Amino acid sequence: MDTNGATTSSAAGGGSTSKSSSKKHSRKPVYSRFTQQELPACKPILTPGLVIATFTIIGIIFIPLGLVSLSASEKVVEIVDRYDESCVPSNYSNDKLKFIQNPSINKSCVRTLTVPKLMKSPVFIYYQLDNYYQNHRRYVKSRSDKQLRSVSDEKSTSDCSPEDKTVDGPIVPCGLVAWSLFNDTYWFSVNSKTIEVNKHDIAWKSDKEHKFGSNVYPKNFQSGGLIGGAKLNSSVPLSKQEDLMVWMRTAALPTFRKLYGKIEQDLQANEKIQVVIQNNYNTYSFSGKKKLVLSTTSWIGGKNDFLGIAYIIVGGLCLFLAVCFILLYVIKPR
């Protein structure tokens, strides 16, 4: 301490105060690799070799991946049939709205689909709506998840306006989403033999088990002045109403498909499928399209060429770049 003080005072030009001498202990920073910023580190540098290797590896991985997913996509057989136009009788073709809004007109319509290739079971039935903004903010928010889950929250319909309650009490399920439930139905037959449509397990398990209560029953649904879409069987609990669940998983984009059901039998190539459609749902007022889709799936889901092509293009580009850099380094080395 004393000697320390002496050296300090001599260095500082004499006469250091006692204050500085008392403070100077433990002032010396303790050595640690972190504080000295000498932690062991790897410092990757983009050397030509590394660059070429990176590009090559990406190319080598991506191209096979792309080929595999493209072939998976190729295996998927898909039938798309737009029926909104053709299911309107010709006498109403100028005023489709009138047609669809008139409940007294029989709206069934028959379509024939040809199976292009063997479609292995299960064949998924989708309906596809175009130009339908299920992702509109007003629409998306117009629901009450609480109410769907439990009876006790039946009255929490604050977000559901204008489909929140009727004079008889709260609407269950409330809100625009449920209110506008899709109500076209399809009935399939091959050679006059009805094809069974399995409408189970088309909704998420968590929806059935957690989000839609098993003791919540539809109430006052579609009983207001305006009728939106489908009606619900008020004796069936919501947890069994899989169509509703599918509908209520709102789509992200204005063109979307929703699962309607599954056909659990193979459809042979060139088979003609007769579809009887109850064309109830109004897409005519906003010139939306309705399509019926039959599709098989593979491990990448439905038909999806984009992914495979993208992989192949990126992989190819990387290989090309690798070659370019090799050439560049050969021609113009640094």
Add this chain to the structure above:
Amino acid sequence: MVAESSRKRKGKIRWSKLYSFAACFRPLTSKDRLAARELIGQPGFSRVVFCNEPHLHKRKPYKYPYNYISTTKYNVLTFLPRALFEQFRRVANFYFLLAAIFSLFSLAPFSRASLIAPLVFVVGISMLKEAVEDWHRFLQDLDVNNRTVKTHISNGVFVDKLWKELRVGDVVKVNKGEYFPSDLLLLSSGNEDGVCYVETMNLDGETNLKIKRCLEASLCLNEDEEFSKFKATVHCEDPNPNLYTFVGNIEFEKESYPLSPSQLLLRDSKLRNTDYIYGVVIFSGHDTKAVRNSTRSPSKRSRIERKMDHIIYILFSMLVLVSLVSSFGSLLYLRQDMVDWWYLQLPDDNKVNDLDDSNSEKYDDRFFNPSKPVQSAGLQFIRALILYGYLIPISLYVSIEVVKVLQTMLINKDIELYDDVTCKSVQARTSNLNEELGQVEMILSDKTGTLTCNQMEFRKCSIAGVSYGGDITEVDLAASMRMNADFEPFEFSIDETDGATRSFEPFEFSVSSFSAQNWNARLTKTEGPVIKGFNFRDDRLTNKNWIHGSNLFDITMFFRVMALCHTGIPLEDDNHKTDKLSYEAESPEEVSFLIASQEFGFQFCRRTQSLMVLKEFDLSSMKEVEREYKLLNLLEFSSSRKRMSVIVSNEDGQIFLLCKGADSIIFERLADNGRAYEQATTMHLSSYAEDGLRTLAFAYRTIEAAEYESWNTIFTQAKATIGPEREELLEQASETIEKDLILLGVVAVEDKLQKGVPECIDKLAQAGLKIWLLTGDKRETAINIGFACSLLRQDMKQFHLSLSRDAESNNQVKDMKEDILQQIESSYKMVCEERNKEAPFGLVIDGKALEIALRGDVKDEFLQLAVNCASVICCRVSPKQKALITRLVKQYTGKTTLAIGDGANDVGMIQEADIGVGISGMEGMQAVMASDFSLPQFRFLERLLIVHGHWCYQRLSKMVLYFVYKNVAFGLTLFYYELYTSFSGEVLYDDWYMTMFNVMLTSLPVIALGVLEQDVSSDICLQFPALYQQGPRNVHFSWSRIIGWILNGVVSSLVIFLANIYILSPTAMRENGFVADIDSLGATTYTCIIWTVNCQIALITSHFTWIQHLSIWGSILLWYIFLLVYGALPPNFSGNAFQVLVEGIGPAPLYWMITVLVVVVSLLPYFIHIVIQRSYFPMDDHIIQEMEQCYKKYDVRDNEMWVREQRNSQRSTRIGFSARVDAKILSFNQQLQQKKLSIYRSVTNSPIYRSITTSPFS
């Protein structure tokens, strides 16, 4: 301290006596007195102090503050409002505050918690930082406030009292070496005549001691007991910041005496050479002149931060633009399409009228009201502003603050920046300027205490035309060493070819002789005890060997001048082990002379009022004898006279005038027969000066008794006169006697540079920094130091701008302006003409000239000249001028300036500069308190700038750019999604995903980048100082880079969004036929974003420690963990994200494949860009990184390449040690050439050669 001072016994004579005949103290003239008296009681002069009755100052109207000072920004009450105000002054924070407020009115697209939580977090952390910083200030104040001082309580008893408890009117006793606790009125001192000496270095930076003198009336109060009855009343001026004025009077024992500044002892100055003083507190605490003088340090912001504001504005305009697009789009949809979408149940324009009133009132969706489309669009606009808020990085500021605090911590903890001697290390006092350290282009440095340690060392002398103490300078040595090194590899190859070797021989010889001497010099340097102030090794003089020399009379006279011509006094140590004495004198130079003369055997041992006693070595008896010299007169040193003389008579009655002074002054006063050594001495002088040594010439003359008598009468008369003409008379008198001198020689003392200063300056110069020296010292000293630091060198063209007189009238000012302008213009002309040549320019300007040069119309010319000079030295500048120069340089050049200084006189400059650095080695704390960084020593500046500055600069710029990137990349996806939702304001992601984005999922890697990134390691930074130039040139944060990163963000966002919507929709995404709903698409897109931005930062990072790895890959992992945990929560909390990973996207191979694809594609453009840049347009750091790696890989340093690159990377500098060595080598080479030529000539002219070469045919 007290004990120490009591150990030293004073000589019999009081210091003050010396000055009894000196010209420095001038009593107030009667006229002044009258004027002062009239002022008392007027406004501004109303203060009344009841001495020794502090209790009277507890009540109004005499209630003055305690001696408590506070430098904190906030107190407990004001902290919250003021800190909040500071926070929301930032545009971004204010924006988020507004967003949070809107969220309360359900205007916002997000939940309240997700908007308010991050804001609270961000603002909270910033405020916490403020609080901690203020707390440190508080602790510092506490330290000062709790110092103690002996204070009179009653009956003559003095007890220790804390500074902060001191009141106006208290009588205090301050001991030697202590600071004055407040502004005191000097009552009496330990010296009989009431004089005391104070050091005011902390206030004005002047190192010489100032004399303060008490009133004669209070002289008797020099014992503790005297104060039991003491009472007096002081009427004086009100508190003001003027250090050099004080007006007041004291009523004491029914008499009134006027007071002057010489009775006022200022706070922060220090008692020196006086045992104790008694004083009464006049101004306390915040009323003291020192505190009034200090200005609150302005808050500084770095360039990057200022530029960052512009980036924020760009992002804001982007935000407004996309919001406008959204609201406009929404308007169009609402007008045309939306009413047809029956599923929305929007009331139709026409239908609204049809509906009954209750129904229309019920309709409360203000965002989609077709009857009021414009209002709806307006609301949509506000909502969009909040929705796209992710374009504005909310956590940018807070991340930067966290990073800077951590950077600061690392700087403070750097062991290389720790000074063992002072036990202090570098302190970054504010954390917001770290990166500014990497952009400095100009250093403005103080001299005393910063470059030098205010210690003088006796180095060399030239006596009677012979130089002692070594001939060669450091520069010569270094040059010869390097030339040797350069030439050795070539030697062999040259040896083989005949003839050439011979021409090299003489050169080799000269160089080796240099190095031999170098060795000797080094050897002798290390042996023997080190004597402070004496660094002189020459066997011819030390150990009394001088007696064997010739010219003995001159040598003894020389030593006598050294031992007698001064104002110092010896200090006797009681426990003297040796018979060596130590000395105290007004300037450190004199001390070094006294020590030196003692070493040479002329020990100055006693001084009485009229006697000086020397212990001399008597040549005849070869013994040490004591000789007494009668001190007859002492002619003071002053800056205008530049010399000092004593007139003494020796024991034989011979009268000598011994004189020392500046060489030019002495030389012009030499007698014709006194110029024997002039030529040799002049040569030595110039070589000393080039080494940066301060020289003084010694001369003497003998005076006949008669001449002395007649002169003495004139002199005493002059001394007795009172009034302004006194000094003039004294000067005239001195003039008549200081003539016809006989030159003895010169001494060279070294104003000792602090450790490592030349090397540091050299490195800084290599890094491309300009260094200006601003000093209050005189020109000669400044130039000496300029040489010592290699800021100046002999072959440099120097311009001297100076004025001889102060400007008094306007006319003169005009003339002077003309004069200066002319000087500047002619100099500048020369600069322009010779710019292409290698010779650099140096500019030396003094304070008076500067005063003119910095005025409005001249300053541009001046700055133009100054900027074009390699080094600029400003001498005799006042603290105010220092600040002014700093400001003008900053404004004129627009470059980042760094000011470094140690004293209170540097405070202005330190506050004015972009970065202020204070030297904490010295005791004064003012500079440190005002500074942004404090260093124990100047040399640490090198590492602070070149390593930490460079690192922090590139860390922070990388970090900010990345921040911009990631927020653009994320924020724009929100906008693209709007295009698909008819601009209705629906959000693709869950609220909590988005909240997590800036707070958790991307914050850690960016902090790791900001704290730990290193482009190259620290020793490589130091080896390649040119790398520093990246900062000043701002390569990492140029607009092109910023735009580039924004574009990169746009590209990434496009890739992410488009790939996701095209791949995921509308077909099934899993084998079980499920399609992607809004939640799956959101989670998938968000996963891609997290991967992309985190991989992007991995591409930016060039230095991966485990921390970086952990934070980057950990962040990605954290996202999955978050998604799992959040999804596992009951649907009450997790809402739509319930089980989304486990049930929705996790099992889909598509999800994982999209992630891989998107990451690769979105990073590809950047990757290609850096690959091309690195390969074909590499930057400095790239090259060095590769070299570093090569070096590591092969483990053999390709020495030649390394050194070559290193040398190439140094900027060609014009100042600094290396530049000097280069210049020296150049001149050596020229000499060599000449020698070669002469040898060649001599050979070719020789008859033998001729006979050989003459053709046999002729």
